[in-house]
Amino acid sequence: MFRTPRVPAATALLTALLVGFGVVAGVAGCGKAGSPPGKGPAADELPTYQVARDFRLPASPTWTRAKKRGYFVVGVKEDQPYLGQRDPATGVYSGFDIEIARMMSASLGLDPRTIRFRTIASANRETALQNGQIDYYVGTYTINDNRKKLVGFAGPYYMAGQSLLVRRDENDIHGPEDLTGRRVCSAAGSTPYQRIKADYPTAVLVAYDTYSVCVDNLLTYQVDAVTTDDAILIGYAAKAPDELKVVGRPFSKEPYGIGVPRGDTALRFAMDDALEARQKNGDWKRAYEATLGLSGVPAPQPPPIDRYPAS
Numbered sequence: 649m650f651r652t653p654r655v656p657a658a659t660a661l662l663t664a665l666l667v668g669f670g671v672v673a674g675v676a677g678c679g680k681a682g683s684p685p686g687k688g689p690a691a692d693e694l695p696t697y698q699v700a701r702d703f704r705l706p707a708s709p710t711w712t713r714a715k716k717r718g719y720f721v722v723g724v725k726e727d728q729p730y731l732g733q734r735d736p737a738t739g740v741y742s743g744f745d746i747e748i749a750r751m752m753s754a755s756l757g758l759d760p761r762t763i764r765f766r767t768i769a770s771a772n773r774e775t776a777l778q779n780g781q782i783d784y785y786v787g788t789y790t791i792n793d794n795r796k797k798l799v800g801f802a803g804p805y806y807m808a809g810q811s812l813l814v815r816r817d818e819n820d821i822h823g824p825e826d827l828t829g830r831r832v833c834s835a836a837g838s839t840p841y842q843r844i845k846a847d848y849p850t851a852v853l854v855a856y857d858t859y860s861v862c863v864d865n866l867l868t869y870q871v872d873a874v875t876t877d878d879a880i881l882i883g884y885a886a887k888a889p890d891e892l893k894v895v896g897r898p899f900s901k902e903p904y905g906i907g908v909p910r911g912d913t914a915l916r917f918a919m920d921d922a923l924e925a926r927q928k929n930g931d932w933k934r935a936y937e938a939t940l941g942l943s944g945v946p947a948p949q950p951p952p953i954d955r956y957p958a959s
Contacts, residue, residue: 665741694742695925696951697750701759707914710783711756720758723768723776723785723907727860729883730940732787734767741765743883745904747935748805749786755922769857770835774798775911778785784915785907788877790839793953802903802919805932807951809898810840811878813885815866816893821873823896827851830872833862840876843900859884867891877902879940882912886943903951913958918952 653850714720724741726734732745750760768776773789776782777799786866791801812832814821821830828850834841836855844851854871856862862874863884876879878898885892906923908915926932927950936947 658905671941674740692940694747695931697754697760697931699754699759700757702729703755703778705756705914707916708912710909710912711918713780714756714783714904718758719754719764720749720760721781721891722753723773724749724765724781724786725770725787726767727858728788728880731879731883733883734765742939743803744806744879744936744939745786745788747939748906751782751926751931751935752784752786752802752919752922755925758920769780773825773907780909782909783821786920788880788902789903789905789907790856790877790902795907795943796910796959798910800908800910800916802908802916802953803923803953804903804951805906805923806876806879806904807948808877808879808902810875810900810902811881811898812895813863813866813874813881813892814872814895815869816889816891818872818893818895821895823902824848824899825874831870832873832875833865833871834858834875837939838876839902840900840946844875851941857858862899863892879904882940882945903954920955923950924953 711836724745726730726741728743729745732741733743734741741931749763749765753760753763766782768782768785768787773785773787774795777785790808791804795801812821812824820826824844824847827844827848830851831854832844832851833854833856834844836857841853841855845853854862854865856865859874859876859880862871865871866874874884878894881894885894906919908919923932932950941947
């Protein structure tokens with residue numbers, strides 16, 4: 649049996665969050681719409697990235713096509729606060745992943761202001777890269793061996809880990825060992841969902857297509873926790889710090905990479921070089937502090953680049 653919200657601001661906050669996340673579906677029982685939380689990446693405080701002059705990469709068919717058309721087409725997420733989020737009013741994308749995408753464009757000789765961002769769902773990432781719908785993908789994309797059989801990965805540029813998001817008034821959940829009999833929400837078919845199912849079978853799993861719907865259910869007391877990568881959860885908690893919190897330590901390692909077409913090794917290695925250069929000159933840290941850093945979590949050390957050989 650579901651409990652009713654004990655926090656008077658819950659429905660207004662929920663509506664505000666859904667507007668901010670671009671969720672169109674109605675919410676039963678919600679009152680009048682509130683205003684989306686104002687805290688977030690400010691356009692005038694984001695770093696600018698010097699565009700490489702006279703850059704050439706003729707060995708990369710992806711780069712060659714982009715150079716000819718004058719811009720990159722980049723696949724991203726649109727509902728992950730401080731990582732990859734699209735403003736439904738302006739259509740502008742913002743977040744740490746968006747900044748990584750812009751860095752890469754600048755390093756590869758194309759002005760990042762020319763990027764055409766395209767929202768691509770997790771389930772369609774490999775297909776979008778394989779059929780040329782996008783040139784590269786930056787969107788909480790965990791590098792693993794199975795995916796390497798389908799696409800290439802530059803990076804990693806960030807090391808995430810699976811964690812738990814709960815309501816601020818929840819005092820009994822501190823880690824996955826506390827999930828027995830508790831309703832836990834994650835994205836259907838996702839790695840976090842599968843890990844809870846396999847390693848913590850006494851939890852009651854609930855699945856939806858997006859994490860924003862899971863957060864909806866958390867705020868309205870229909871589930872007790874949301875689980876996915878801590879970077880994603882930090883963003884949601886930062887949007888509603890009085891209502892939500894991330895608890896415990898991460899219980900997995902999720903190296904985020906930039907997805908590229910599998911055969912385009914030249915592009916992958918050029919992006920590896922670009923990531924290392926942007927880490928050394930401080931751009932990586934400045935991008936983090938202007939986006940994910942607004943959550944109050946300090947910038948970590950970026951993970952080492954994995955220059956795995958061409959196959």
